[in-house]
Amino acid sequence: MIHFDKVSKKYADQTHALAEVSFSIQPKEFVSIVGHSGAGKTTLLKMILAEERPSEGKVFFESVNIHKLNRKELTKFRQKIGAVFQDFRLLPQKTAYENIAFAMEVAGRTDEDIAADVPHVLNLVDLAEKMHNFPHELSGGEKQRVAIARAIVNNPDIIIADEPTGNLDPINTYEIVQILKKINDMGTTVILTTHNKGVVDSVGKRVITMEKGKVVRDDKTGKYIL
Amino acid sequence: MVKAGSVYFWRNAFVSFSSVIVMVITLSFLSGLIFGNAALQATLASLKGKVDMNVYFLPTTAPDDILALKATLEKKAEVTSVTYTSREDALDALKGRHPDDGTVEAINELGDNPLGAVLNVQTKDPSHYEALARFLKTDNAVSPNGVSIIRKVNFYDHETAINALSRIINATNRLGFVLSIVFVAISLIIAFNTIRLTIYNSREEISVMKLVGATNKYVRGPFMVSGVMCGVAASLITLVLFFFLIYYSRDFAKNFFIGIDFLAYYKANFGQIFGIVVGSGVLIGAVSSYLAVRRYLKV
Numbered sequence: 001m002i003h004f005d006k007v008s009k010k011y012a013d014q015t016h017a018l019a020e021v022s023f024s025i026q027p028k029e030f031v032s033i034v035g036h037s038g039a040g041k042t043t044l045l046k047m048i049l050a051e052e053r054p055s056e057g058k059v060f061f062e063s064v065n066i067h068k069l070n071r072k073e074l075t076k077f078r079q080k081i082g083a084v085f086q087d088f089r090l091l092p093q094k095t096a097y098e099n100i101a102f103a104m105e106v107a108g109r110t111d112e113d114i115a116a117d118v119p120h121v122l123n124l125v126d127l128a129e130k131m132h133n134f135p136h137e138l139s140g141g142e143k144q145r146v147a148i149a150r151a152i153v154n155n156p157d158i159i160i161a162d163e164p165t166g167n168l169d170p171i172n173t174y175e176i177v178q179i180l181k182k183i184n185d186m187g188t189t190v191i192l193t194t195h196n197k198g199v200v201d202s203v204g205k206r207v208i209t210m211e212k213g214k215v216v217r218d219d220k221t222g223k224y225i226l
Numbered sequence: 227m228v229k230a231g232s233v234y235f236w237r238n239a240f241v242s243f244s245s246v247i248v249m250v251i252t253l254s255f256l257s258g259l260i261f262g263n264a265a266l267q268a269t270l271a272s273l274k275g276k277v278d279m280n281v282y283f284l285p286t287t288a289p290d291d292i293l294a295l296k297a298t299l300e301k302k303a304e305v306t307s308v309t310y311t312s313r314e315d316a317l318d319a320l321k322g323r324h325p326d327d328g329t330v331e332a333i334n335e336l337g338d339n340p341l342g343a344v345l346n347v348q349t350k351d352p353s354h355y356e357a358l359a360r361f362l363k364t365d366n367a368v369s370p371n372g373v374s375i376i377r378k379v380n381f382y383d384h385e386t387a388i389n390a391l392s393r394i395i396n397a398t399n400r401l402g403f404v405l406s407i408v409f410v411a412i413s414l415i416i417a418f419n420t421i422r423l424t425i426y427n428s429r430e431e432i433s434v435m436k437l438v439g440a441t442n443k444y445v446r447g448p449f450m451v452s453g454v455m456c457g458v459a460a461s462l463i464t465l466v467l468f469f470f471l472i473y474y475s476r477d478f479a480k481n482f483f484i485g486i487d488f489l490a491y492y493k494a495n496f497g498q499i500f501g502i503v504v505g506s507g508v509l510i511g512a513v514s515s516y517l518a519v520r521r522y523l524k525v
Contacts (some may be wrong), residue, residue, distance in 0.1 A: 079439035
């Protein structure tokens with residue numbers, strides 16, 4: 001489904017964020033990418049979202065080179081991906097409901113679909129009673145649940161979660177991981193970056209370990225080992 | 227898109243308010259220039275109207291020759307009016323001006339009317355008088371038998387003053403034009419930068435919109451609608467502000483700017499002023515937002 005082919009990312013100051021990274025992710029997999037800060041985890045996810053371009057190598061989604069997509073194709077491609085970030089990245093001037101509705105609007109969904117699906121998906125993340133609250137009126141865990149609801153509302157092929165529990169307390173961390181596992185159980189591919197050992201161990205699925213921009217381990221049912 | 231833009235405008239009320247205030251200042255500059263230009267043109271027109279040229283004929287000149295010259299002058303494109311004063315009218319006017327100082331008795335003693343007829347000429351621009359005076363000096367029409375029928379053209383008495391006034395009027399016109407351009411440019415830059423700053427605050431928001439798969443058009447639309455709303459609000463405030471400003475200062479303005487009535491000018495040209503101010507507001511809002519958002523769409 002996703003294939004990294006000798007991908008390197010070199011910045012102007014000659015530092016390497018990624019160095020010849022190659023691996024594949026199959027449909028319905030749950031992959032945890034672990035490593036210290038600066039290991040290249042976030043850069044890897046940015047490559048999938050085409051937020052960053054590789055200096056060398058290619059990133060494929062199915063058989064398409066993501067970085068060869070034109071602007072229109074890239075927009076369509078991004079609608080197939082649900083992204084969750086450590087800093088939530090909700091639209092501050094929109095309510096929880098509107099944040100999720102926005103993702104549906106850009107995908108061209110009808111008003112009827114939006115009215116039906118948004119409450120449903122907010123229910124799934126147990127936030128139905130706060131649908132009209134603005135992000136600044138929500139706790140960190142609640143914001144992240146809105147972000148997850150936004151990520152899953154268009155039934156994406158992949159969920160990319162970049163340190164989604166980085167700003168959360170243990171209880172919220174546990175809840176977010178359970179939601180991500182549930183999403184994966186329903187058949188969506190999940191790619192999670194984290195440096196939280198507890199999270200990786202509780203998921204108990206494939207773990208890719210990165211160090212200084214390189215993949216140093218790839219365990220099918222791994223644990224967090226550094 | 228319109229709904230999203232309106233919601234953005236109201237939910238960012240403080241930021242929108244700041245943009246509106248800055249745009250009111252910009253549009254006030256623009257409106258000030260419109261009224262300033264009207265005042266300048268009215269003042270210059272009034273000054274130009276006060277400049278004229280008198281052609282004094284010899285007392286012996288036949289009225290038909292003078293009227294023929296009048297017709298010739300009236301055909302000239304640069305001439306706006308030619309008024310004929312006959313010898314008799316000139317004498318009556320002189321008597322009327324000096325009824326008790328002995329002038330009337332002195333003229334009566336001469337036995338004949340010593341005054342010649344006069345043509346009063348007005349041109350579109352004071353700079354035309356010199357060429358006209360030269361024409362009157364040299365043209366054959368005014369010298370039928372090789373002797374000029376003209377006693378005097380008073381342009382030569384006022385030549386320095388007329389030329390100076392002519393230069394001042396031209397320079398004022400040019401300066402007014404250059405200042406207008408400079409002020410409009412400065413205020414446009416200020417308005418553009420204010421809107422750019424408000425959108426700079428939303429750069430994260432724009433990148434999130436792009437990452438969830440929004441097209442450039444979809445991201446840009448609400449910001450442009452909000453920019454246009456700022457422009458419309460600012461232009462309406464400016465129009466109302468200027469109405470009250472003009473209404474309460476109309477007596478002062480009338481005396482200061484040689485008789486121009488700004489209130490009458492505002493009412494008579496309201497459609498045009500409304501179009502320029504609202505059009506500029508909408509244009510500034512839309513173009514500034516378009517350019518400011520474009521910078522953050524490269525995600």
